[in-house]
Amino acid sequence: DIQLTQSPSFLSASVGDRVTITCRASQGITSYLAWYQQKPGKAPRLLIYAASTLQSGVPSRFSGSGSGTEFTLTISSLQPEDFATYYCQQLNSYPPFTFGPGTKVDIK
Amino acid sequence: QVQLQESGPGLVKPSETLSLTCTVSGGSVSSGSYYWNWIRQPPGKGLEWIGYIYYSGSTNYNPSLKSRVTISVDTSKSQFSLKLSSVTAADTAVYYCARGRGYDNSNGFDYWGQGTLVTVSS
Numbered sequence: 001d002i003q004l005t006q007s008p009s010f011l012s013a014s015v016g017d018r019v020t021i022t023c024r025a026s027q028g029i030t031s032y033l034a035w036y037q038q039k040p041g042k043a044p045r046l047l048i049y050a051a052s053t054l055q056s057g058v059p060s061r062f063s064g065s066g067s068g069t070e071f072t073l074t075i076s077s078l079q080p081e082d083f084a085t086y087y088c089q090q091l092n093s094y095p096p097f098t099f100g101p102g103t104k105v106d107i108k
Numbered sequence: 109q110v111q112l113q114e115s116g117p118g119l120v121k122p123s124e125t126l127s128l129t130c131t132v133s134g135g136s137v138s139s140g141s142y143y144w145n146w147i148r149q150p151p152g153k154g155l156e157w158i159g160y161i162y163y164s165g166s167t168n169y170n171p172s173l174k175s176r177v178t179i180s181v182d183t184s185k186s187q188f189s190l191k192l193s194s195v196t197a198a199d200t201a202v203y204y205c206a207r208g209r210g211y212d213n214s215n216g217f218d219y220w221g222q223g224t225l226v227t228v229s230s
Contacts (some may be wrong), residue, residue: 001171034216043204043220044155050215082153085157091214096170 002026002090004100012108019075021103023088028068032092035064035073038102039084048073049096075105083107109138110135112221113203115217119227122200126192126226130205137186139162143208144188145217146179146199156201160208161188202226 003026013019023033031051036044044057049062051071059074075082088100115130117185122221130144138146146158147189159169171194192199200224206217 008109033212036217043206043223044217045215045220046218049210049218053215055216055218058201072123075132089155089213091212091216094212095168095174097157097213099153099157 001028001096002093002098003004004088004090004098006088006100006103008103010106011100012106013078014078014108015078017078017108019078019082019105020072021086021088021105023071023073023100025067025071025090029090029092031067033064033066034060035090036087036089036092037067037082037084038087044087045063046099057101060094066101110207110219111206112219114224115207116202116224116226118225119229120195121230122196122228123194126190126195126199126228127204128190128203128205128224128226129187130221132186132188132207133178135186136183137181137188138183140164141173141209143213144179144181145206145208145213146190146196147206147217148199149204149223150198150201152194158190158203160213163209197228200226200228 033051035048038044052064111133139181145160176193178191202223203224205221207219209215
């Protein structure tokens with residue numbers, strides 16, 4: 001199985017901050033990586049697919065980059081509604097499709 | 109607007125079979141453009157992919173669950189279903205159904221059900 005790690009596991013930030021989350025894969029996954037946002041009690045929401053393609057309806061302050069084994073999700077200016085947990089997911093090699101352990105973004 | 113809705117018992121006894129159904133509205137499970145997935149999330153933990161079914165009936169399962177999982181599709185009802193046998197407390201989780209896009213789900217899961225909590229307890 002391809003293992004995904006995320007760093008940091010937790011981050012505390014303020015509204016307006018630039019936030020970067022890193023996802024690393026245990027082996028190369030080309031660009032088959034997605035990012036999701038999950039709020040408490042809600043289903044995950046697709047933000048980014050193919051490493052850098054913004055899902056329809058997602059604000060442009062979200063961006064993704066990377067290929068191979070290292071990927072980043074950036075929020076250019078954190079908004080109150082962005083406080084949530086973020087997961088990466090690899091879609092290159094399966095079964096299984098795997099998710100990262102998550103990064104919780106909290107209010108400073 | 110595509111919507112997915114999970115349904116099924118919220119409480120299952122140990123050693124029994126968990127059965128859930130996902131009803132798709134605003135779209136069709138018969139479309140060859142999508143894959144129909146099940147994912148679960150134990151309370152307070154991360155996401156685990158269970159498996160998918162394609163409209164043709166072809167399936168793919170997480171090897172860690174493969175011996176206990178069956179996913180089926182009923183195109184006439186626009187539904188797909190999950191059966192997980194011989195459940196234990198470790199199978200307690202919120203179960204989600206989700207639509208996958210792109211060849212072999214390569215473009216991620218764009219629509220999700222709201223999730224349903226299934227508790228395994230006697």
